[in-house]
Amino acid sequence: MTNSVARTNRNNPDWLRKAALAEAEHNSVSVGGLAVRLGVLQPGEHRPSVFAQFVEFGRRRLRLNLEELAALADVDIEELVLIERGECDTPSARTVHNLAQAFHLPAGAVAEVAGLVRVRNKRLDHAAYLFAARSEPTAMLTEEEEQAYQEFVKVVVESSVSE
């Protein structure tokens, strides 16, 4: 598409068809100015759900389905489903604590990942973003996903030790 604009652009059938094709190649034309100004765009909204991905990876790594993880961690299955689908904005502290134990990870750091406590560790925050960006929703962890999970867990553990 040309950068120049003429008043006759939108009167040109060829331009219109190209414009339609251009839009079809992209998922969105949305901008966020007004949404940010009025508080409609929530902080972190456009970032992947890190905790959802983290729990899913942890479960798949243990070769468990949702029901089995719920039983192992002694957490509510419905809440667990919502967590993995990224629809649980505030998981219960008990659930987060129990999941941390099931995954053999420090509860404090997992609570930061879950958003229950303010993120104090910038390295953990950045690592969380990178981790979520490298994941793919398949049944078994690929080698790359396993590596991503291990790298993220390393930061989770180290951030807990450094507190």
Next chain:
Amino acid sequence: MNIEPIQIVRRSDGILVNAQLLSNLKATDLLMVERQWESSRQSLHQRLLGSSIDRRRWPQSLHWDWKSKAQLLGQLAIGGYGIVESSEWQAVCLVDCVSYHSRLAGQLGKPLVYLDFIEIAPWNWNIPELGQNGTYGACGMILFDRVVERSIDEGFRGRVGLHALPQAEAFYQDKCGMTPLGKDASKQDLMYFERF
């Protein structure tokens, strides 16, 4: 309200369909438009919930709710444009011609038209995983074209700025020829774009 006859593209067969480009929309008109789009948004949300589509690929403006912001919208002195076809709003944008200035080298500090909001109707969204290709196309580009024209009319020589949602960054850079000027911490790290 100024009404300009235009055409938009019906995606199913590529036919150009008559529509209207309306000017002088107010911020509060967004509430009226959203009322028309609400059920379609909710329907899409339900379909996405029932699908295996990764949430990161969901439209990032899917659950924006303006109803609770009516009073704030009423205080904003911004105007905009919209596209109507068969009495249905197909796309809307809101612009601010006063508050923002260029950050581009060579244009620093000069006034520009800031694209505060732009959205196409949910039934026009392209979500191939749901088998939805969108009913009408070119609506977003027509509005952007009109915004650039507004900038020229205001004497701003085509200067336009906006903060794109991540899913729209490639659209504004590749298809609208805008220049990314970095993530803006004052706007929740959204990427800021300008064109001149």
